[in-house]
Amino acid sequence: MVKQIYEQINKDLKEVDPEIYDLIIKEIIRQSEGINLIASENYAFKAVLQAMGTPLSNKYAEGYPKRRYYSGCEYVDIIEEIAIKRLNELFKAEYSNVQPHSGAQANMAVYFSVLKPGDTILTMSLNCGGHLTHGSPVNFSGIIYNVVHYEVSRTNELIDYDLIRDLAIRYKPKLIVAGASSYPRIIDSKIIADIAKEIEAFFMFDMAHYSGLIAAGLYPSPVNYADFITSTTHKTLRGPRGGVIIAKKDYEKIINKWVFPGIQGGPLMHVIAAKAVAFKLALEQEFKDYQKQVLINAKILAQTLKDNGIRIVSDGTDSHMVLCDLRSIGLTGKEAENILNEVGIFVNKNVIPFDPQVPAIASGIRLGTPAITTRGFKEDETKEVANLIAIALKEPHKKEYVKSKVKELSEAFPVYKIYL
Numbered sequence: 426m427v428k429q430i431y432e433q434i435n436k437d438l439k440e441v442d443p444e445i446y447d448l449i450i451k452e453i454i455r456q457s458e459g460i461n462l463i464a465s466e467n468y469a470f471k472a473v474l475q476a477m478g479t480p481l482s483n484k485y486a487e488g489y490p491k492r493r494y495y496s497g498c499e500y501v502d503i504i505e506e507i508a509i510k511r512l513n514e515l516f517k518a519e520y521s522n523v524q525p526h527s528g529a530q531a532n533m534a535v536y537f538s539v540l541k542p543g544d545t546i547l548t549m550s551l552n553c554g555g556h557l558t559h560g561s562p563v564n565f566s567g568i569i570y571n572v573v574h575y576e577v578s579r580t581n582e583l584i585d586y587d588l589i590r591d592l593a594i595r596y597k598p599k600l601i602v603a604g605a606s607s608y609p610r611i612i613d614s615k616i617i618a619d620i621a622k623e624i625e626a627f628f629m630f631d632m633a634h635y636s637g638l639i640a641a642g643l644y645p646s647p648v649n650y651a652d653f654i655t656s657t658t659h660k661t662l663r664g665p666r667g668g669v670i671i672a673k674k675d676y677e678k679i680i681n682k683w684v685f686p687g688i689q690g691g692p693l694m695h696v697i698a699a700k701a702v703a704f705k706l707a708l709e710q711e712f713k714d715y716q717k718q719v720l721i722n723a724k725i726l727a728q729t730l731k732d733n734g735i736r737i738v739s740d741g742t743d744s745h746m747v748l749c750d751l752r753s754i755g756l757t758g759k760e761a762e763n764i765l766n767e768v769g770i771f772v773n774k775n776v777i778p779f780d781p782q783v784p785a786i787a788s789g790i791r792l793g794t795p796a797i798t799t800r801g802f803k804e805d806e807t808k809e810v811a812n813l814i815a816i817a818l819k820e821p822h823k824k825e826y827v828k829s830k831v832k833e834l835s836e837a838f839p840v841y842k843i844y845l
């Protein structure tokens with residue numbers, strides 16, 4: 426079915442390049458089979474995919490609306506202006522830049538706007554949930570800047586704001602970064618903003634994971650607290666793969682300058698059009714209802730796993746993601762990822778706070794509900810998935826049973842329906 430639909434739509438591609446075409450079909454089928462619980466992934470809106478596959482990709486538009494380095498930008502100017510206007514409306518922001526090619530580029534542009542090489546930044550450590558671009562030694566951020574990390578509390582695994590304050594006073598960072606890839610709880614932007622003010626540091630909030638929930642009003646917004654807010658558009662927002670920056674109007678000049686020409690060349694106008702489409706859809710009530718269900722499903726996932734004896738990091742979740750500590754059932758993250766992959770449940774291994782394992786092994790797995798919720802899973806299905814995860818991990822002899830149940834569930838909620 427999936428194959429037939431796509432063959433019809435993309436007949437020409439099939440003729441021009443059957444090899445790549447065939448691999449695209451295989452990937453579409455792979456995405457349709459099994460159950461995707463990778464917290465950073467989602468199924469983009471159909472209209473978003475349509476906007477991306479257009480001749481807007483042909484257009485060079487270096488610069489900003491009405492101030493381009495190329496002629497012929499009259500239509501892409503309007504598209505970019507609409508994208509900015511909608512993004513501002515969605516997050517009640519004063520200013521935004523929709524050109525960053527990805528979340529990493531958005532962060533880089535902010536860093537370059539306020540930091541010089543060697544400056545100190547205070548960010549959450551990777552094993553407590555921080556992102557590579559928050560000062561990892563293998564990332565430009567860890568190479569260029571002097572990085573100090575804060576961590577979560579060892580007792581409740583929640584962000585230790587007193588520690589942030591102590592480190593801020595001791596090290597006087599020029600920038601404090603919050604936001605994370607594997608921190609399932611609410612982050613209090615006001616407390617961090619107050620700390621930043623106290624030491625006259627800038628405050629950047631990277632909402633890459635939480636932006637869909639924030640847009641729906643279901644997770645506290647950092648707007649009005651953080652000087653800079655960065656995000657991806659392809660995670661909870663269901664937009665195209667890309668990034669954005671939101672800031673106070675005062676920072677418009679410097680951010681624009683550092684996105685282009687600072688770190689990027691021509692903007693991807695087909696992606697910016699797709700971002701505009703995603704923002705329009707995110708402003709609708711249906712999107713808010715979707716995000717509500719994402720949260721409900723995450724809570725059920727956490728509770729059901731907990732009921733099955735799997736320890737949940739921080740004992741629960743306030744977001745779309747759930748972090749499991751598999752030491753509670755004698756497995757590593759890597760082992761669990763492989764076992765679940767074999768039965769058709771896709772998750773990623775993840776370090777947990779103070780993880781004794783290296784990241785390539787890890788003690789945890791990170792689960793997220795954005796993709797299954799887009800697919801139509803509600804409470805009952807999510808509970809079933811959680812129970813299947815527990816069976817797969819704890820009772821290896823029941824692998825075939827779990828596999829067949831996963832297949833049944835997948836077939837009852839076909840992914841391609843999103844794209845019909």
Ligand SMILES: *Cc1c(COP(=O)(O)O)cnc(C)c1O
Nearest residue numbers: 527528529556605606631633657
């Ligand atoms: C995903 C993510 C990013 C990076 O996004 P890319 O588009 O992959 O570059 C940055 N920060 C956080 C917190 C993320 O989770």
